[in-house]
Amino acid sequence: MNPVIAEMKPQRIASSKWQQVAIIPLDNIAGVVYIKDSDSGTHFSAMGFTRKAIHPAFNYYFHSAEKREAHVKQWVSRLVEREADKIAARAAKKAMSHKLVVGDVLNTSWGYDQTNVEFYQIVELKSKTMVMLREIAAIQHDDSYVLPAVDSFIGKPFAKRVHPEYNSCKISSCQTASPVGKDRDGNYNPCYETPFGMGH
DSSP: OOHHHHHSOSOOOOSTTOEEEEEEEOSSOEEEEEEEEOTTSSOEEEEEEETTOSSOSEEEEESSHHHHHHHHHHHHHHHHHHHHHHHHHHHHHHHOOOOOOTTOEEEEEEOSSSOEEEEEEEEEEOSSSEEEEEEEEEEEEETTEEEEEEEEEOSOOEEEEEETTTTEEEEETTEEEEEOOBOTTSOBOOEEOOOTTTOO
């Protein structure tokens, strides 16, 4: 049995009048549909559950078996499409690789009521998703801007995972380091920092 289906809860319908008609195994989701016809033959009910859900994703009655079947097919189709999108997104994310190289400089810009800046230089590529960073000193450009002092290391190397879409690294809960931009001549752009004595 598909492990996803094996994990699903037992039939949630107490009445024997409900009939299980479909289990749709997907990558991380399964859909179960139950149907029931009224004794008078005027109401055609259907309930759909996803995975371990206790409450139904839908619980409707229809005026014809054909309308019920069309609704169930549409619901199943949406489940399949949604899971296919998730699988494609995971595959794309897994295949994505960052574009950082050794020597690139990243900076953080953070602070409450003031802006603090730190610079980090990539000193080693560990894998497609990991780099070794090392903090470098900052050079005062003017009263409100600083520049990275390339190769002027002031910290020990440490490993960080790279967000491949943004080529950024999360340094801490409030600090994300992103690549410092360059001008047409290849010089790093100054980064704004709150002047000394202006913040808290």
